[in-house]
Amino acid sequence: MAGDKSQLLEMGFEEARVNWALRATKNAGLQPAMDHILANMDNDVPEAGGPEGEEDGLSGSGEDLVARSIKxxxxxxxxxxxxxxxxxxxxxxxxxxxxxxxxxxxxxSSAHDGSLSADYAAFPDAVQIKPLTDEEKKAKIEELRAKLAEKRATQSKEDAKEAKANEKIRRKAGQDFGKIKEDLEVKEIAKDVERRKAEKLADQKARAAIKAQIEADKKERAEKAAREKAARAGQSSTDSPAVQQPLAKPSAAVKSSDNPDTRLQIRLSVGGQPLTKTFPSDNTLIDVAEFVASENLAYDVSTVTFASTFPRKTYSRDEMSKTLKENGLTPSAVLMAS
Incomplete structure (x- = not known):
């Protein structure tokens, strides 16, 4: 390259030796050419068309193809x-x-009087160059090497600075990713806690409902047992021989199943307080369904169903049209509405 050749010539190397170095290194750059010159300082410069030139891969006219000036x-x-x-x-x-x-x-310069050659008149733009001594050449070479070393050091610093900046960016990206991941984990934990709270609350409500059902069943059984005991006690006092009373006619006695009123406790599957009401015994379960639908909008008359807990039984749609007495609910009963 013309720039590399100019720098080598300015350093004081012979043009033929510079051309030889550029040919030998195939114009690979300033440093390879300078290394070639230094390595062959004691060797004669081969002819451009000679064996050395052929080894460099140039033809016999390769010397003429090397740029020697700017026109x-x-x-x-x-x-x-x-x-x-x-x-x-x-x-x-x-x-x-x-x-x-x-x-x-x-x-x-002339060795005797310092005057210029007569050819100067023919080349007014020619440059007067004083040949460098060996010490000056070495100094120039050391100077050039120092500049190259400084350039490499500067480039190394720039590379290190860029690598540090890239590492900082990579670390920041890693920290941001870690923070996002941590936030997601915190949110998932919060969701899990809320879900467990909801499940626990639902379980507590279910346990409370079961407990209330058990207590209601116990109360119902106690009431029934008390009624049966009272009925048996009344019959015993009537049959006692110490009391001289006329026997009542069978037709005059009123059975509990013939009671004109029926007291119902209705427990709702959707939650809430049980409904309690006394119905005429000739009312049907449809009448009870209308009462439940009027008290709780979650129920519909056409779809509501009833079931008894003791004895356990679910009433069909045909039985819904029967009276409370016909369904065996008189004088009192507990129904589950669903």
Missing amino acids: CSDCGKIFRSQNSASLHAEKSGHENFEESTEEVCVLH
Whole structure:
């Protein structure tokens, strides 16, 4: 590349040796070319068309194809470096430049009087370059290596800084994800707690309903036992020989099943307080259903059903049309409405 060649020439290396290094490294860059020059400082520069040139993969005319200068297409002047061409463009206003294989005449100071070569008149834009000593060459090389090392160090710092920024972004993303996951877990735990509370409350209500049912059944059995005991006690006192009373006619006695009124306790499956009411014994279960529907809107007359707890029985739709007496509910009974 023209830029790499210009820098090597400015460092004081011979042009032929620079061309050899660029050919050998196939224009891989400044550092490989400089390493080649340093490694072959004690070796002669091979001819471009010679065996060394063939090893470099170049033809015999490869020397002529190497850009040796920059040419102004507007005026035809040639320049050794990009800086010279830029200076010419600023002064002349020319804009069209191209790489050229022509050599730029390099004028050296005379060893005796310091005057310039006579060829200077033919090349007014030529540059006077004083050959560098070995110490100056080494100094230039060390300077260039220091710049390259500084550039690498700067790039390494930039890479480390970028890696640190990327790591910070990655950690922040991980923290955000962890916080989202934690929030979701907290919400799930809260939902689980609420669900367990609801289940516990429902279980308590069910237990309370069962307990109330058991207490009601106990009370009902106690009342029934008391009525049967009172009935037996009344019959015994009537049959006693110490009491001289005329026997009552069988037709005059009133059986409990013939009671004109029937007292019902109706327990609701939807919850709430049981309903208690005394009905005429000739009322039907449909009349009872109408009463339940009027007291609780959750029930409908056409769909409500009744069941007794003792004895356990569910009344059919045909039995709903029968009277309370016909269904054996007189004088009192407990019904479950559903």
